Amino acid sequence: MTDRTANPRPVDGKAMPRFGGLATFMRLPVAEDPAGLDIALVGVPWDGGTTNRAGARHGPRAVRDMSSLIRRVHPVSRIAPYDLCRVADAGDCPVNPIDLMDTLDRIHAFYDRLHGAGVVPLSVGGDHLVSLPILRAIAKDGPVGMVHFDAHCDTTDSYFGGYRYTHGTPFRRAVEEGLLDPARTVQIGIRGSTYGDDDWQFSYDSGMRVIAIEEYFEMGVDAVIAEARRVVGDGPTYVSFDVDALDPVYAPGTGTPEVGGFSTFEAQRMIRGLSGLDLVGGDVVEVAPPFDPSGNTALVGANMLFEILCVLAEATAGRRG
Numbered sequence: 633m634t635d636r637t638a639n640p641r642p643v644d645g646k647a648m649p650r651f652g653g654l655a656t657f658m659r660l661p662v663a664e665d666p667a668g669l670d671i672a673l674v675g676v677p678w679d680g681g682t683t684n685r686a687g688a689r690h691g692p693r694a695v696r697d698m699s700s701l702i703r704r705v706h707p708v709s710r711i712a713p714y715d716l717c718r719v720a721d722a723g724d725c726p727v728n729p730i731d732l733m734d735t736l737d738r739i740h741a742f743y744d745r746l747h748g749a750g751v752v753p754l755s756v757g758g759d760h761l762v763s764l765p766i767l768r769a770i771a772k773d774g775p776v777g778m779v780h781f782d783a784h785c786d787t788t789d790s791y792f793g794g795y796r797y798t799h800g801t802p803f804r805r806a807v808e809e810g811l812l813d814p815a816r817t818v819q820i821g822i823r824g825s826t827y828g829d830d831d832w833q834f835s836y837d838s839g840m841r842v843i844a845i846e847e848y849f850e851m852g853v854d855a856v857i858a859e860a861r862r863v864v865g866d867g868p869t870y871v872s873f874d875v876d877a878l879d880p881v882y883a884p885g886t887g888t889p890e891v892g893g894f895s896t897f898e899a900q901r902m903i904r905g906l907s908g909l910d911l912v913g914g915d916v917v918e919v920a921p922p923f924d925p926s927g928n929t930a931l932v933g934a935n936m937l938f939e940i941l942c943v944l945a946e947a948t949a950g951r952r953g
């Protein structure tokens with residue numbers, strides 16, 4: 633039995649008030665060397681894949697700030713992730729704001745090192761293209777399944793005349809590269825006007841389970857959870873949470889908001905419903921502080937991060953035995 637008493641811990645909010653101290657993810661220590669962690673919280677401050685309103689490059693810093701409001705123990709599951717796993721803030725992944733392809737390589741290399749050290753990544757974007765190089769690292773040994781919360785399928789082929797890497801294309805590329813098993817992928821919350829009739833046709837053609845928002849509300853949250861669990865099954869599964877999945881009433885601070893989405897509470901329930909799955913990583917993306925004057929979207933992002941952290945810590949501790 634491994635001694636967990638030396639696990640990294642958040643700064644105690646009853647010792648140093650939560651508005652004080654350095655703004656790290658969840659007030660955790662910074663890990664200069666993430667080797668030895670079970671789970672690394674990583675910022676990816678880059679929005680070079682954005683096709684419309686930029687700003688998600690500022691997401692990690694804003695989420696770090698708002699995550700100081702989050703305490704140690706989950707209110708419903710009672711999961712205490714820092715008791716189960718060694719978790720720390722591994723800082724920001726290197727990026728290059730003036731070169732997209734170079735940035736994809738830098739992100740891939742960073743997560744390759746984490747994966748090679750046996751560390752499970754939980755990331756804060758950044759725009760949704762950052763999920764692609766992350767998947768290149770964690771799915772190098774075989775495709776993973778995915779629970780994907782989003783207003784958009786992000787499976788378009790190309791933009792602006794053949795440019796294949798944008799935040800509207802990552803999961804098409806991930807399938808083409810053998811990183812994502814489309815038969816074990818579920819996309820939840822899809823809605824919004826499209827460029828044409830076939831923007832998301834690849835999702836359907838490749839066999840992903842697309843739960844558009846109309847079907848979502850028809851089914852109800854419990855049935856959506858059951859369907860997501862059925863689709864991903866027992867295999868390794870990534871969780872990707874685009875904050876534009878939420879109704880912009882709850883998360884207005886994002887580049888491509890779409891009205892008519894689900895609520896923060898429904899999202900919390902769905903993530904809690906992933907308990908027991910073989911989760912191997914996750915991300916929260918598309919928090920764009922320039923469109924978030926109240927800071928509420930960053931707060932929501934921090935809470936989604938904590939929800940994912942709890943089920944991910946449970947899965948990671950379970951694999952360790």
Ligand code: MN
Binds near residue numbers: 760782784786799874
């Ligand atoms: Mn997205």
Ligand code: MN
Binds near residue numbers: 876877
């Ligand atoms: Mn989206």
